[in-house]
Amino acid sequence: MKTLLSLTLTTAFILSASFVALANDAAKTVSPDDALSKLQEGNRRFSTSRKSEGKPTATRRTETAQSQHPFAIIVGCADSRTSPELVFDQNIGDLFVIRTAGNLVDDYALGSIEYAVEHLGSRLVVVLGHERCGAVKAASQTATAPGHINALVRDIQPAIQAAKEKGGDSLDVAIDANARLVADKIRKESNLGELAKSVRVISAVYDLDTGVVSFAK
Numbered sequence: 379m380k381t382l383l384s385l386t387l388t389t390a391f392i393l394s395a396s397f398v399a400l401a402n403d404a405a406k407t408v409s410p411d412d413a414l415s416k417l418q419e420g421n422r423r424f425s426t427s428r429k430s431e432g433k434p435t436a437t438r439r440t441e442t443a444q445s446q447h448p449f450a451i452i453v454g455c456a457d458s459r460t461s462p463e464l465v466f467d468q469n470i471g472d473l474f475v476i477r478t479a480g481n482l483v484d485d486y487a488l489g490s491i492e493y494a495v496e497h498l499g500s501r502l503v504v505v506l507g508h509e510r511c512g513a514v515k516a517a518s519q520t521a522t523a524p525g526h527i528n529a530l531v532r533d534i535q536p537a538i539q540a541a542k543e544k545g546g547d548s549l550d551v552a553i554d555a556n557a558r559l560v561a562d563k564i565r566k567e568s569n570l571g572e573l574a575k576s577v578r579v580i581s582a583v584y585d586l587d588t589g590v591v592s593f594a595k
């Protein structure tokens with residue numbers, strides 16, 4: 379009987395603890411619209427060189443040392459000029475960032491997105507392409523390449539094709555198309571279950587000259 383009571387109490391404690399954890403997580407979840415506004419405001423600060431609010435501080439480091447609730451997931455290019463934390467003027471713990479050349483996603487990236495949505499409460503995914511992207515440029519010149527670069531130029535071909543059909547400045551169009559196609563892939567292939575309804579995936583392109591990020595409509 380004593381064991382049963384202790385078991386019941388333990389179960390009740392675990393249940394209430396999980397409920398509190400859930401409630402805390404829910405409170406920390408930022409809606410896609412609010413997350414987008416935060417990114418737009420941060421990019422405005424960055425591109426107009428206003429005072430940064432994103433500088434890491436010891437306080438912020440302490441606050442986030444035990445847990446994280448990044449308000450957005452950024453799938454960006456590995457290009458050294460496009461760090462999302464800088465471009466969006468955000469701090470430690472604000473963004474969950476995945477970067478590959480050409481801002482492509484594979485199983486590791488999709489798994490990372492699913493993890494951030496399910497366990498960290500992120501509800502906005504931004505695929506961030508950028509002006510003069512070397513990976514997209516390479517893919518526009520060749521469909522095959524040595525080593526693992528082959529996977530990059532191969533997987534950017536649909537964007538090159540889309541740009542050819544659309545016309546205009548082909549590299550700019552291909553960069554935009556690539557970000558949109560990667561966003562489509564995330565929408566189709568990420569396994570978010572019921573949470574998919576509350577998650578928004580959008581594409582955007584970063585202008586290296588002005589520092590401005592333009593989000594797809």
Ligand SMILES: [Zn+2]
Nearest residue numbers: 455457511512
């Ligand atoms: Zn790039």
